[in-house]
Amino acid sequence: MAVLSLLSAQGLSIKFNGLSVLSDVSFDVPKGQVRALIGPNGAGKTTLVGLLSGRLLPSSGTVHFDGQNVTNWPSHKRIVQGMGYTFQITSIFETLRVHENVALAARRHQMRDTLVNEVVEWALVRVGLAEYVNDIAGDLSYGHQRLLEIAMGLAQQPKLLILDEPTQGLTESDIEAFKALIDDLRGEVTVLLIEHNMDVVMQAADFVTVLESGQVLFEGVPSDVKASALVRAAYLGGANAKA
């Protein structure tokens, strides 16, 4: 485990009904990095994130976070330790107001209501939802609900922010705003970005891990990933293609 890595996975494997979904996945995310996790459909990205965040437990392997072995910790404990998580399929409190959605995220670490309100305002301004603060969350457009999820992630003031497909369903202009937001966060918080949109990955990520069939296929900076014949083959389905 590298000294400066905030998150470190070693030899993670998981099987569902005997079917191996991830086998021997290892990777480190250093503090402050924006790391993208990409891979074709079914590569195991969401499963891997499930293991990192504690929604699933591995068959073997370990997860270290912020200097602690968190492999067997329940998810809420990891989040208290400093992980922020946004869901792939929008998961907000639809019947509650936007303010309360974000306040629930902030209240866990802020004891005073005035501080909670400050954090809520700060998070909503950052994702550009400040004007919707009193709306019912379920009435927001889909794109805005995705942004609300990110605001909930930010309001937790995490050390590591895990964003599972954050730009899914966003409009072009929302995606531009999202990229700007990630740039803004760079250095402030470590980000693990699971993303389908290559454009976003290439522009936002410092470093990319490519998963394929439950294994790490490639790791490198975005330009290397773009140039890699292996990655191209994985995405285009030509398993035997050689550069």
Place this chain on the structure above:
Amino acid sequence: MMSDSKKDCFAHGGVLLFLFALQFFLPAYHHGNMARIMVLASYAIGYNLLFGYTGLLSLGHAIFFAAGLYGSGLAISQFGFSVGVALVIGVAAGCVLSAVIGALALRTEGVAFMIVTLMFAQAGYLTVLYFGEFTRGDEGFVLAHADRVLWGVSLSDQTSKYFSAFSLFCVSLIMCLALVRSRFGKVLIAIRENEERTQMLGYNVVWYKFCTIILSGSISALAGATYALLFGYVGASFASVEYSIYPLLWVLLGGAGTVIGPLVGMIFMFYLIDLSSGVTTAYMLVAGVVLVFLAVFAPQGVMGEVRSRIWKWLS
């Protein structure tokens, strides 16, 4: 302009004031009814904490009400304890029982949780019948007037009965209001709305549910114990499945997840049956039809509709 939070407090304070004043105007018959209603509404408030606010549907709350009822009733009839001690024993019985049942039932979710709570309550009911020697089973037992005296005041007297029921209701309502407006209560609402998201915000969801079951069970037991002390009757029917379904019905009618809903639902149901049974022997049919209409046209219950249409700030 008053803040929403203040309006909320004033509205609930107004209800309490109204209930207090009511005793000076009500005719004897309704006076007695209201005392009973306030005790059972307190039971429903306890139920509502778990069902209306946390989203956990228990079909076995009668066991907690009965724990309070028998806890205090037997403490007097078998051991000759005073009313105050009996009340404490009743609440303690509900508290311990809800901790045990909660720890086991929370290993399940959804329908399984309903079945497990239902089975525990049935086990409780059968236990009451099994120990018929002490509980006198279905027939139940009566607590003598002389045994129901607290600080020199007879609880069987009309005025003190009303006042005791009112005190119990005040305690339950204020506790519930304070709880749902607190940080803890807001997490409960979050669990009801989206449990997975709440967990992924770093809240220990199981722990919150466990604490709520204990609170809910203890308030139910407090209501049960008070019922035994005020009305002097302890019988197995209070442990039966009907008494698990009633609070669900009252809460649904009055508005699940509203503080005042349980009282409204209880009054509504009580007088619906009371009035229709004066007109026809098929009063359950009347009640059934009215309930169907309410379910169709006011699915959030009376106070739930009021909140979504008029008073949006209501807790």
